[in-house]
Amino acid sequence: MATSLITATQCFVPKSKEEEEQVAKTYQRYEELIIPTLPRHKGWLSEHVYMYQGYWFEPNRGLKGVMYLQEHFKPRPTDVLIATSPKCGTTWLKALIFSIMNRATYTDMKAHPLLKYSVHECVPFLDVHLFNTNPVGDPEILPSPRLLCSHIAYASLPEMARGPNGCRIVHMWRDPKDALISFWHFACKIRRKVAQHLPELSLTEAFEMFSQGVSPFGPFWDQVLGYWKASQEYPDKRLAEFLGKPFTLEEKEKRIMHEILKLCSFESMRNAEVPEKGNFHEKLTNYHFYFRKGEVGDWKNYLTVDMARRLDEITEEKFKGTGLAI
Numbered sequence: 001m002a003t004s005l006i007t008a009t010q011c012f013v014p015k016s017k018e019e020e021e022q023v024a025k026t027y028q029r030y031e032e033l034i035i036p037t038l039p040r041h042k043g044w045l046s047e048h049v050y051m052y053q054g055y056w057f058e059p060n061r062g063l064k065g066v067m068y069l070q071e072h073f074k075p076r077p078t079d080v081l082i083a084t085s086p087k088c089g090t091t092w093l094k095a096l097i098f099s100i101m102n103r104a105t106y107t108d109m110k111a112h113p114l115l116k117y118s119v120h121e122c123v124p125f126l127d128v129h130l131f132n133t134n135p136v137g138d139p140e141i142l143p144s145p146r147l148l149c150s151h152i153a154y155a156s157l158p159e160m161a162r163g164p165n166g167c168r169i170v171h172m173w174r175d176p177k178d179a180l181i182s183f184w185h186f187a188c189k190i191r192r193k194v195a196q197h198l199p200e201l202s203l204t205e206a207f208e209m210f211s212q213g214v215s216p217f218g219p220f221w222d223q224v225l226g227y228w229k230a231s232q233e234y235p236d237k238r239l240a241e242f243l244g245k246p247f248t249l250e251e252k253e254k255r256i257m258h259e260i261l262k263l264c265s266f267e268s269m270r271n272a273e274v275p276e277k278g279n280f281h282e283k284l285t286n287y288h289f290y291f292r293k294g295e296v297g298d299w300k301n302y303l304t305v306d307m308a309r310r311l312d313e314i315t316e317e318k319f320k321g322t323g324l325a326i
Contacts, residue, residue, distance in 0.1 A: 005113050008124030011137035020135070026071070027134045030064050041214045044187040044206070046195060049216060055153050055223070058216050065127035066152050068136060073126060075160045078145040079167030080243060082123065085223050086151055086216055087182035088174045094123040095264040097170060098147055100240050103256060109263050119269070123147045145244075151217040154226035164233060168243060171227035175326050176220050177299035177311050180210045184302075207307055211314060221318035228324055 015023070038050040049056040050063055057063035075081075082097060084090045095114055099106075106112050113122055124130050127150050130137030139146060154162065154169075161167050173179075184206040191198050213219030240246050247257060262268065299308065315326060 005117070005122065006142055007117055007121040008129055008137065009121060011124060011130055011139060011141060012135060013138055013141060015135065015138075023134050023136055026068065027064060030067050034067065035059065035063065042205075042209065044183070044201065044209070044216055045190045047198065049214065053156055055156060056214055056216060056218055061132065062127045062151060062217060064133065065125075065129075065131040066156055068131040069126050069150070069152070070156070070158055073131070073158055073161075074140070075158060075167050076144055076146065077165065077167060079161070080145055080147050081157075081161065081167050081169045082147070082149040083154070083157075083169055083171050083227060084149075084151065085173060085179060085218065085220055087179050087186060089172050090149065090151070091119055091269065092264060092266065093170065093172050094147075094149060095119045095269060096260070097239070097243065098122050099260045099264055100243060100245055101145065101147060103245075103251075103260065109259050112263060114263060114269070120149075123149050126150045127152055153217070153223045154230050162230065169227070169230070170239070170242070171224075171231065173224045173227075175296070175299070176210075176315055177303060177308055178296065179220060180207065180215075180311070181299045181302050183210075183215065203302060207303070211310060221315065224324070225318065225322060228322065 035050060038052055040048040040050045041056065043049040043058060045058050046060055049058055051057075052063060052066065057066060080097060080101065082090065082093055084093065098114065098119065099112075102113075120129070124137065124139070125132075126139070126148055130139055139148065150157070154171075157166075157169075161169070184201065184203060187201050187206065191201060209215060210218075210220065213222070217223060238246075251257070303311075312326075319325065
């Protein structure tokens with residue numbers, strides 16, 4: 001990657017009049033001909049979520065983005081795609097992979113880009129940022145190897161991005177009980193900030209929707225299984241090795257991994273003084289909304305015994321015979 005970082009916001013370059021008209025027609029087609037025909041359900045961050053190709057999407061945070069991605073995104077074999085369900089460590093994983101991939105370029109941890117920019121500026125979302133609305137961003141201006149991110153399911157990715165000849169895909173998931181609680185808190189924050197017309201989303205409502213598979217970019221379990229099955233081609237790879245950036249013996253002796261982990265720690269990222277002006281959080285939400293506790297097992301402070309049992313039963317049923325377990 002070039003020393004001069006191209007941020008996500010810089011991907012929104014001026015287009016010709018013809019290109020602007022084509023994009024406008026594309027989004028008009030989505031809004032007038034496709035979205036109105038889709039099944040819908042009560043939403044988390046907006047009034048409704050819509051089912052598209054078996055998965056649920058918020059209309060303003062991913063629905064049009066996945067459609068545009070499938071039609072126009074051109075994967076490169078050198079791409080690294082971070083793909084997770086929401087609130088499953090996406091922000092941390094982005095920081096970790098960005099730091100690993102660029103450790104030879106950014107050697108001064110006190111002047112690291114992650115201390116100046118939001119990690120989402122360093123590793124752009126395809127579906128909820130670059131392709132979410134018109135005008136669209138242009139990931140073609142990013143030099144290889146591109147670091148990109150998406151919340152969509154494996155089956156929803158363009159065919160060229162999948163399989164042994166596709167890009168490198170890194171997926172991470174967490175206990176669905178913690179994922180539910182984390183996203184519920186996030187949804188409540190978003191409703192209070194940018195969707196004040198919506199009533200408070202109760203935990204009971206969120207639990208029922210999540211249990212039924214009605215969660216943004218979900219059903220949660222189906223998305224995990226899609227990436228899990230694809231991962232069986234690389235069962236024993238460690239992250240840096242899989243990325244094509246294994247740590248050398250000299251780097252291990254210099255404790256470079258330790259420095260990266262320190263930089264990407266939850267506390268370091270939560271306390272970073274990242275400016276909101278000029279990045280995509282300015283339009284969506286405060287960067288620090290993405291950080292709450294970062295604790296495993298926080299669900300115990302919110303879910304009843306019966307709620308936890310029900311989610312565990314769903315997980316056991318969905319993952320039975322797959323080799324996956326919490």
